[in-house]
Amino acid sequence: MTIQWFPGHMAKAKREVQERLKLVDFVIELVDARAPQSSQNPMLHEVLEQKQKLIVLMKKDLADQQLTNKWLEHFKEQGHDALAVDVNQKGDVQAIVKQAKQMGQSINEKRKEKGIKPRSLRAMILGIPNVGKSTLINRLANKKRAQTGDKPGVTKKQQWIKIQGEFELLDTPGILWPKFEDEEVGYKLAAIGSIKDQILHLDDIAVYALKYMRDNYPDVLKDRYKLDLEEEDIVLWFDTIGKKRGCLASGGVIDYEKTADVIIQDLRSGKLGGITFDQPNR
Numbered sequence: 670m671t672i673q674w675f676p677g678h679m680a681k682a683k684r685e686v687q688e689r690l691k692l693v694d695f696v697i698e699l700v701d702a703r704a705p706q707s708s709q710n711p712m713l714h715e716v717l718e719q720k721q722k723l724i725v726l727m728k729k730d731l732a733d734q735q736l737t738n739k740w741l742e743h744f745k746e747q748g749h750d751a752l753a754v755d756v757n758q759k760g761d762v763q764a765i766v767k768q769a770k771q772m773g774q775s776i777n778e779k780r781k782e783k784g785i786k787p788r789s790l791r792a793m794i795l796g797i798p799n800v801g802k803s804t805l806i807n808r809l810a811n812k813k814r815a816q817t818g819d820k821p822g823v824t825k826k827q828q829w830i831k832i833q834g835e836f837e838l839l840d841t842p843g844i845l846w847p848k849f850e851d852e853e854v855g856y857k858l859a860a861i862g863s864i865k866d867q868i869l870h871l872d873d874i875a876v877y878a879l880k881y882m883r884d885n886y887p888d889v890l891k892d893r894y895k896l897d898l899e900e901e902d903i904v905l906w907f908d909t910i911g912k913k914r915g916c917l918a919s920g921g922v923i924d925y926e927k928t929a930d931v932i933i934q935d936l937r938s939g940k941l942g943g944i945t946f947d948q949p950n951r
């Protein structure tokens with residue numbers, strides 16, 4: 670299933686999340702480490718009200734490590750607990766459990782001060798499509814549970830899962846829409862695969878990504894694609910990349926669509942190294 674975010678769907682998603690928020694003590698907000706700002710839901714803070722949250726920057730293995738560290742500092746300066754993870758690293762997943770345990774303890778201490786009996790704390794995972802919600806639930810539960818997929822929009826069903834005796838996690842994550850008012854944010858989200866490829870043209874996404882890399886990661890383009898960055902005509906960049914990667918149509922002409930696809934797949938799979946599209950304090 671792929672979600673298309675029409676106003677009706679957005680209102681329904683908001684309502685569902687608000688309902689389920691009543692059941693939990695804190696939330697684990699997932700953002701994509703490659704675009705920690707653009708991959709936040711625009712109104713999450715409003716929905717959360719006073720609820721404590723742990724921000725988890727997912728897919729750190731695909732992001733620029735230096736910027737990930739800056740983003741962590743940035744979120745901490747804002748008073749949030751924040752962590753960056755690669756779900757394939759057990760230690761990273763364990764760090765979430767440890768942090769959640771600490772949050773639970775501090776919430777329980779506050780309860781105690783108010784004369785409320787401490788109890789096992791409950792949490793839910795929230796995030797935009799394809800950020801890694803189901804994968805993280807699976808890893809935390811240490812089981813193959815929720816269905817996961819490469820395409821945005823594949824999560825269902827509901828139950829509590831005990832996480833190492835430390836807290837209880839709602840089996841179904843809350844899915845919220847990404848930001849899409851701003852065109853540049855749209856390109857960033859498309860580049861990292863958070864919105865459907867059909868919404869923006871593949872070649873426009875590739876052009877956006879190439880220009881961003883020219884400005885922020887020039888060495889990647891020089892090393893990986895041997896591009897002449899003095900050359901301003903992006904079509905010639907496509908020619909170079911297309912030729913190098915065998916993206917040819919009949920008659921030996923460059924297939925630009927195929928070339929765009931190669932660029933995007935290289936980017937999303939991490940073949941170009943860690944790339945991050947949002948910079949803190951910019």
Ligand SMILES: Nc1nc2c(ncn2[C@@H]2O[C@H](COP(=O)(O)OP(=O)(O)OP(=O)(O)O)[C@@H](O)[C@H]2O)c(=O)[nH]1
Binds near residue numbers: 754804
């Ligand atoms: N490289 C990398 N890939 C990850 C990581 N976490 C998740 N993924 C991949 O991201 C893709 C999407 O993961 P899902 O768990 O299906 O994402 P979701 O947020 O549940 O998606 P929806 O069901 O669309 O809301 C999958 O291909 C995962 O393997 C990570 O830390 N690193």
